[in-house]
Each structure stands twice: as C-alpha cells, then as structure tokens.
Amino acid sequence: MRKIRCLLVDDEPPALELLGKYASMIEQLTVVGISLSAVKAFDILNKEKVDLMFLDIQMPVLNGIDFLKTLQHPPAIILTTAYREYALDGYDLDIIDYLLKPIPFERFLKAIERFKARRSASVAPATQVEETLTFFFCKVNRSQHKVFFDQILYVESLKDYVRIHTTKEKLVVKGNLGAYMRILPPQRFTRVHRSFTVANQHITAYNQHRVSIGEIKIPIGASYREAFQQRMGQGQN
Secondary structure: OOOEEEEEEOOOHHHHHHHHHHHHOOOOEEEEEEEOOHHHHHHHHHHOOOOEEEEEOOOOOOOHHHHHHHOOOOOEEEEEEOOHHHHHHHHHOOOOEEEEOOOOHHHHHHHHHHHHHHHOOOOOOOOOOOOOOOEEEEEEOOEEEEEEHHHEEEEEEEOOEEEEEEOOOEEEEEOOHHHHHOOOOOOOEEEEEOOEEEEHHHOOEEOOOEEEEOOEEEEOOHHHHHHHHHHHHOOOO
16 A cells, blocks of 8 residues: 655644654554745655645745645645634635644544545546446526537536536536536546546646646646546556
C-alpha cells in the first residue's frame, strides 16, 4: 500500500505536535515535512513530493488561504483553523476538508478517509459492461435537447448549472456535475477536477497537471490526479 506523503503547516508548535501525533497513529501516513510558516512550506513543496497538506489559515506574513492561491499545482489540502468563518473560502479552492481546532482524532481520521475516497473516486473497473444507451435528453430553455455521449468533449460545473461542451455546440443546463456523473457512462467519462469531467475518447494529451482536448486545456485537481493517471494507465477509452 503506497504511503500518503503529508506536509504539516502551522505557526503554533503545539498544533504541529498534535497533527504529527495523529499522523503517526495511521500506518499509511508519512510526514515528509513540518513548517511553521507558509514561506518555508513553499520551499518544502519544491523539494518533496507531497500528496496531502494540512494547512493552518491564520499565520503571520502570509495566511493559508492566500498561500494556497499562490500555488499553481497544489497537493490535496485539509485546512486546520480555529475560525469557522473561513470555511466557504476554503471550499471554493477545492479543499478536501476543513478541521476546526481543537481537532479530535476521530475528526482527523474522517478527513483522511475523505482524501482516500476522493483520490479513488473516478476509477471504474475495466470489466464493467458498457452501457447500451448512446444519448440522453436535457432541458435547454423549454425544450428537451438530445445529446449523444460520443459528441460530448467535456462537462463544466457552473455552480447551479453545468455547461456541456460538445463537438457541435455548448449547452447550459440546470443541475450539478455530480448528478451528470450518474448519467454519463463511467467507462467513457472521467472526473478530473471538482469542476470538470472529460470524455476519455477526446483526450489528445495529458500530464500531471492538465488534460488536453485539442487546443483546450483542462486542469487536473490534486485530489483527482492519482485516480486519473491510474485510469489512463489501464488504457481505457
């Protein structure tokens, strides 16, 4: 079982000590860095492979939210703070979880399980039978619009709506990305980000950080990266 490489960032030594203690109690976790500031954390990220970062918000010089916004390719993030009011800011940045201090061990453990679930969320068994349906209908304005699966390039989240990009047009429809993931055939579509699902057959290139569909570049979220690479490695299309 591959270790989850963690970075702990907090300006309070007792908080770091507690996180380190909790991490040592979970066999799959290994702490590869500890930092009292966002500036030092940036240096560690440049030197170490980090899967998951526990990040405090209220820190001197550069707070956790602002630090996270500076990272072009951040690892998965679990925010730790005594301030509940920052929760919405964190979720806008696609964090895994938001832990309020003082952090009980059971809550820490639940956050780790959320990370593990997110990491494996978009992997579907290679032996799963392909669906026989080739299309679905969605409501656009006041009409039901027929959409063929093989014409969809990718689907983009727009909060309470989604934009379906096809080879012919773009359709904005009511709903959320999670609901459309239950409609799209799982062998043919992969969620790569909190805001994007892509059609495997239309992927023309990819690397650790983005998927290309022709000239279109789509980011790969840190918590979806491993599952996506596993799926591509299976040669599914």
